[in-house]
Amino acid sequence: MMEYLDVLDRCRTELPLAFDRGSPSEAEALARFARFFSDFSPDKVERLVDQTYAPDVWFNDTLKTLQGRDALRSYLKHSAQAVQSCRVEILDTLCNDRGDYYVRWTMVIRFKRFKPGQDTQTIGMSHLRFDRNGLVRLHQDYWDSTAGLFEHIPLLGAAIRAIKRRV
Secondary structure (H helix, E strand, O other): OHHHHHHHHHHHHHOOOOOOOOOHHHHHHHHHHHHHHHOOOHHHHHHHHHHHEEEEEEEEOOOOEEEOHHHHHHHHHHHHHOEEEEEEEEEEEEEOOOOOEEEEEEEEEEEOOOOOOOOEEEEEEEEEEEOOOOOEEEEEEEEOHHHHOHHHOOOHHHHHHHHHHHO
């Protein structure tokens, strides 16, 4: 968590406001982010990662923390190869006066190895900061990875569901 706060503080200092609220640049940056995850696939990651993420991006999806676009490309391609399909729908976006964007979304995943043929749905939010080129410089996800992933893994999923029932 401290790493996230340090990177956030650095981004706020180095990039106070990437663009004006309501500007075409803001709309384009948010549209690129939505397009990147709208139908997540290895090919799409390869085609769009350079148009969506900054070379020095800091990324955390609650499963992995990465620094740099090349590391992110590799991780996201591997993640996309592990699913039959993955769609993210952006529900709404809020921006504060410091240039922080909060994007609320739903994700529908169909895993190749776990519960094949069944869709898994989860909700989440991404905290984004953009650089002056409209590329994502910071991406911190907030989502329930137990419901979105771990509960669907044989044995582990049963244990997690049992723990949740007892809490």
